[in-house]
Amino acid sequence: xxxxxxxxxxxxxxxxxxxxxxxxxxxxxxxxxxxxxxxxxxxxxxxxxxxxxxxxxxxxxxxxxxxxxxxxxxxxxxxxxxxxxxxxxxxxxxxxxxxxxxxxxxxxxxxxxxxxxxxxxxxxxxxxxxxxxxxxxxxxxxxxxxxxxxxxxxxxxxxxxxxxxxxxxxxxxxxxxxxxxxxxxxxxxxxxxxxxxxxxxxxxxxxxxxxxxxxxxxxxxxxxxxxxxxxxxxxxxxxxxxxxxxxxxxxxxxxxxxxxxxxxxxxxxxxxxxxxxxxxxxxxxxxxxxxxxxxxxxxxxxxxxxxxxxxxxxxxxxxxxxxxxxxxxxxxxxxxxxxxxxxxxxxxxxxxxxxxxxxxxxxxxxxxxxxxxxxxxxxxxxxxxxxxxxxxxxxxxxxxx
Amino acid sequence: xxxxxxxxxxxxxxxxxxxxxxxxxxxxxxxxxxxxxxxxxxxxxxxxxxxxxxxxxxxxxxxxxxxxxxxxxxxxxxxxxxxxxxxxxxxxxxxxxxxxxxxxxxxxxxxxxxxxxxxxxxxxxxxxxxxxxxxxxxxxxxxxxxxxxxxxxxxxxxxxxxxxxxxxxxxxxxxxxxxxxxxxxxxxxxxxxxxxxxxxxxxxxxxxxxxxxxxxxxxxxxxxxxxxxxxxxxxxxxxxxxxxxxxxxxxxxxxxxxxxxxxxxxxxxxxxxxxxxxxxxxxxxxxxxxxxxxxxxxxxxxxxxxxxxxxxxxxxxxxxxxxxxxxxxxxxxxxxxxxxxxxxxxxxxxxxxxxxxxxxxxxxxxxxxxxxxxxxxxxxxxxxxxxxxxxxxxxxxxxxx
Numbered sequence: 001x002x003x004x005x006x007x008x009x010x011x012x013x014x015x016x017x018x019x020x021x022x023x024x025x026x027x028x029x030x031x032x033x034x035x036x037x038x039x040x041x042x043x044x045x046x047x048x049x050x051x052x053x054x055x056x057x058x059x060x061x062x063x064x065x066x067x068x069x070x071x072x073x074x075x076x077x078x079x080x081x082x083x084x085x086x087x088x089x090x091x092x093x094x095x096x097x098x099x100x101x102x103x104x105x106x107x108x109x110x111x112x113x114x115x116x117x118x119x120x121x122x123x124x125x126x127x128x129x130x131x132x133x134x135x136x137x138x139x140x141x142x143x144x145x146x147x148x149x150x151x152x153x154x155x156x157x158x159x160x161x162x163x164x165x166x167x168x169x170x171x172x173x174x175x176x177x178x179x180x181x182x183x184x185x186x187x188x189x190x191x192x193x194x195x196x197x198x199x200x201x202x203x204x205x206x207x208x209x210x211x212x213x214x215x216x217x218x219x220x221x222x223x224x225x226x227x228x229x230x231x232x233x234x235x236x237x238x239x240x241x242x243x244x245x246x247x248x249x250x251x252x253x254x255x256x257x258x259x260x261x262x263x264x265x266x267x268x269x270x271x272x273x274x275x276x277x278x279x280x281x282x283x284x285x286x287x288x289x290x291x292x293x294x295x296x297x298x299x300x301x302x303x304x305x306x307x308x309x310x311x312x313x314x315x316x317x318x319x320x321x322x323x324x325x326x327x328x329x330x331x332x333x334x335x336x337x338x339x340x341x342x343x344x345x346x347x348x349x350x351x352x353x354x355x356x357x358x359x360x361x362x363x364x365x366x367x368x369x370x371x372x373x374x375x376x377x378x379x380x381x382x383x384x385x386x387x388x389x390x391x392x393x394x395x396x397x398x399x400x401x
Numbered sequence: 402x403x404x405x406x407x408x409x410x411x412x413x414x415x416x417x418x419x420x421x422x423x424x425x426x427x428x429x430x431x432x433x434x435x436x437x438x439x440x441x442x443x444x445x446x447x448x449x450x451x452x453x454x455x456x457x458x459x460x461x462x463x464x465x466x467x468x469x470x471x472x473x474x475x476x477x478x479x480x481x482x483x484x485x486x487x488x489x490x491x492x493x494x495x496x497x498x499x500x501x502x503x504x505x506x507x508x509x510x511x512x513x514x515x516x517x518x519x520x521x522x523x524x525x526x527x528x529x530x531x532x533x534x535x536x537x538x539x540x541x542x543x544x545x546x547x548x549x550x551x552x553x554x555x556x557x558x559x560x561x562x563x564x565x566x567x568x569x570x571x572x573x574x575x576x577x578x579x580x581x582x583x584x585x586x587x588x589x590x591x592x593x594x595x596x597x598x599x600x601x602x603x604x605x606x607x608x609x610x611x612x613x614x615x616x617x618x619x620x621x622x623x624x625x626x627x628x629x630x631x632x633x634x635x636x637x638x639x640x641x642x643x644x645x646x647x648x649x650x651x652x653x654x655x656x657x658x659x660x661x662x663x664x665x666x667x668x669x670x671x672x673x674x675x676x677x678x679x680x681x682x683x684x685x686x687x688x689x690x691x692x693x694x695x696x697x698x699x700x701x702x703x704x705x706x707x708x709x710x711x712x713x714x715x716x717x718x719x720x721x722x723x724x725x726x727x728x729x730x731x732x733x734x735x736x737x738x739x740x741x742x743x744x745x746x747x748x749x750x751x752x753x754x755x756x757x758x759x760x761x762x763x764x765x766x767x768x769x770x771x772x773x774x775x776x777x778x779x780x781x782x783x784x785x786x787x788x789x790x791x792x793x794x795x796x797x798x799x800x801x802x
Contacts, residue, residue, distance in 0.1 A: 012603055053470065056465060060458070064457060069449030072457065107667070115419075120521075261423065265534075266667070271645055274672055
């Protein structure tokens with residue numbers, strides 16, 4: 001074969017989808033904001049104070065002592081059966097363990113859903129704004145993400161009906177949403193499920209934060225109301241610890257086998273050792289004792305941030321919400337300010353946040369920002385919010401001149 | 402919106418790629434062969450006797466005691482820096498830790514490679530036969546897998562040149578291959594790398610078994626000879642334990658950033674806890690002491706299987722090879738027999754294997770079978786091989802009548 005017979009090609013030819021894969025805006029921002037001395041409201045990290053280190057240490061020892069070789073061997077792609085049974089029991093509706101697939105974090109659930117349900121150009125409907133990590137997980141399958149109009153109660157079902165044609169599913173995060181912290185109301189859930197049934201529109205329901213409620217649990221999940229039409233994604237990252245990378249999905253029989261095959265091709269199975277550790281920790285109702293301590297901590301943190309906002313933002317035309325759980329609060333700057341442009345000025349004054357623009361599938365509201373209330377201490381929240389208010393005042397003064 | 406405006410659609414519309422995703426033939430076979438009392442040469446499981454349970458128990462305790470919250474928190478998508486540095490040091494050529502990406506088993510490396518390099522219809526060149534798990538990992542990206550002629554020394558470079566046009570990469574497993582156990586010779590490696598350079602054909606080199614050599618190490622890796630043109634996949638599954646699901650890839654800068662972005666979208670990062678455990682176990686040259694014990698065990702097992710084959714298959718026109726490492730041996734039945742049809746008869750007599758047909762991208766040699774020598778004990782190998790020979794004799798007798 002003569003070299004000139006070859007097609008003109010560089011050594012590495014990337015798949016077309018690689019163009020859609022870009023460094024996470026969020027990760028790039030976080031790098032800047034992780035400089036020492038910066039008070040960060042930007043990260044999405046659970047408070048490490050909530051990680052049950054001692055329970056994990058005991059579970060490790062127990063798992064290795066009782067069946068070390070079994071815990072360290074290859075295992076079924078579906079997941080460790082006792083853990084699948086525990087997940088089914090923990091969920092407050094009728095779930096068959098055979099419907100539960102253990103995933104390497106709920107992020108992998110999004111990857112599997114995209115592989116099984118999205119073709120190039122498929123429409124996927126998302127909230128406005130929506131979880132950035134979902135957009136990133138879907139992107140390699142080259143879909144068209146369409147933002148559905150949303151308000152403080154959640155998705156606008158009339159707009160959903162208008163946008164339904166050809167959509168493969170609606171992706172929705174109903175409880176203490178990332179990034180807005182908002183919760184879909186009971187009325188909206190009823191309307192959404194009714195509309196989804198009428199439109200034969202599948203739902204992918206992501207629920208990493210649902211257990212982190214402050215005063216009362218959120219309304220029942222969409223999956224519990226419409227199990228045959230919903231893939232439900234859950235996670236142990238926020239109620240135990242993210243470093244084990246364990247989540248799960250619950251899927252109806254119409255799609256479970258394909259999700260399982262995609263799982264097997266993706267990483268064979270999630271770590272068997274970690275699955276047994278979590279199953280060991282969860283025995284005897286551990287979450288019933290542990291999760292209330294996380295709720296109490298995060299509620300106090302939210303209260304501190306709300307108080308700091310009310311105190312520091314006086315006289316500034318800043319809006320914010322009061323999430324009823326989770327880790328994030330959503331704010332909106334006065335007219336004329338842009339959160340992306342404000343960020344370096346805030347970092348200069350020692351405080352960081354995530355501009356909201358990254359979370360929109362369509363046109364972004366550039367005045368929005370996401371504030372995490374769980375990473376910084378109460379004292380840091382106070383100082384950080386004062387610094388943010390000073391940044392705003394300076395930017396507004398500069399805008400006026 | 403009126404229902405009749407909707408396209409006629411069932412509730413769940415699967416992606417086109419879902420048609421390519423099928424239950425693993427291998428897993429289905431393994432289910433049959435895992436019946437109690439069956440001596441299995443079918444599985445691909447490392448011997449659990451080789452898992453360093455005590456070292457893991459100490460590492461767990463150490464990791465949680467020294468920085469439990471850090472080990473349980475979200476972490477960088479690239480992987481735990483000290484582990485990336487250890488991988489770079491362990492590899493016997495010049496590797497920058499920045500080129501190392503920690504993956505959730507090397508199976509995930511295959512998934513990431515497929516996402517970044519394969520479009521629908523892309524040609525991907527593979528050995529004949531090849532690792533089934535790679536074909537499964539590539540399938541969701543809808544490529545065309547093309548089997549390159551191969552012999553006992555590895556890939557036929559002349560056929561490679563003939564098939565190169567439009568191929569995105571060559572996937573090759575040079576050491577103690579799964580399924581054949583064969584090792585690519587030094588001469589063939591030189592010829593392959595030269596051809597790959599001339600053709601500007603990228604290589605994906607999979608090396609899960611390379612450390613499991615019996616008498617002498619295999620020739621140097623392809624990546625060490627051609628680092629800019631090779632993505633190298635490694636694994637801790639065979640030298641430590643598969644249940645932690647940790648592997649790694651080494652990629653040149655032309656593709657590393659996209660692989661990293663694909664990794665982030667796939668599962669954010671591999672379990673930080675597991676990465677720290679392995680880094681802890683690997684300190685102080687653990688593998689230098691541990692891996693020789695695996696080699697000695699597997700060599701004795703291979704010898705037992707070779708002796709059993711020589712003894713039991715006398716007078717039968719069965720061929721087999723003598724792998725110089727790894728876990729598998731490849732055999733070929735007498736003319737007129739088909740391994741798929743033989744399997745149920747073998748299971749009836751209490752012994753199981755994997756028919757070779759599943760491992761071919763193109764036309765299969767239906768007389769081939771894969772025999773694992775690491776799972777069964779020596780006594781079981783003797784009994785199992787006698788049962789297999791009896792199965793063959795009965796099948797041949799039936800074929801003659």
